[in-house]
Amino acid sequence: xxxxxxxxxxxxxxxxxxxxxxxxxxxxxxxxxxxxxxxxxxxxxxxxxxxxxxxxxxxxxxxxxxxxxxxxxxxxxxxxxxxxxxxxxxxxxxxxxxxxxxxxxxxxxxxxxxxxxxxxxxxxxxxxxxxxxxxxxxxxxxxxxxxxxxxxxxxxxx
Numbered sequence: 001x002x003x004x005x006x007x008x009x010x011x012x013x014x015x016x017x018x019x020x021x022x023x024x025x026x027x028x029x030x031x032x033x034x035x036x037x038x039x040x041x042x043x044x045x046x047x048x049x050x051x052x053x054x055x056x057x058x059x060x061x062x063x064x065x066x067x068x069x070x071x072x073x074x075x076x077x078x079x080x081x082x083x084x085x086x087x088x089x090x091x092x093x094x095x096x097x098x099x100x101x102x103x104x105x106x107x108x109x110x111x112x113x114x115x116x117x118x119x120x121x122x123x124x125x126x127x128x129x130x131x132x133x134x135x136x137x138x139x140x141x142x143x144x145x146x147x148x149x150x151x152x153x154x155x156x157x158x
Contacts (some may be wrong), residue, residue, distance in 0.1 A: 012107025072135035083118040138158035
């Protein structure tokens with residue numbers, strides 16, 4: 001495994017195999033710092049690569065934990081994220097699907113851009129640290145989960 005590109009692997013061995021040949025590739029990383037906008041810890045998953053008549057089909061199933069900020073109280077918390085995808089890397093550009101993925105001549109596939117894209121789609125738009133989060137006081141900014149304040153409690157619905 002290439003530590004600089006931990007989600008890159010060679011599927012060239014599948015090119016001369018019969019249609020339907022596949023291999024499962026497991027991934028597990030304590031910390032995966034590939035993306036500035038998606039810090040990933042406890043990253044694990046599998047990629048199943050299969051030969052089809054049109055190219056190499058990659059079926060990914062990944063989970064990670066990312067640090068996000070609660071929209072109510074602005075506290076950072078760990079958010080579990082799970083994503084699955086299925087993408088075809090076509091043998092030729094004229095066989096490419098809507099995603100436009102074509103198998104490189106060297107047979108190396110880097111899943112990092114795909115994994116990032118699918119994981120970002122699973123991050124909640126308005127992450128909340130817990131269902132009963134009370135947010136911040138509108139007057140003084142105190143975190144109402146940690147303290148009470150003398151101001152009128154106002155509940156704001158998202």
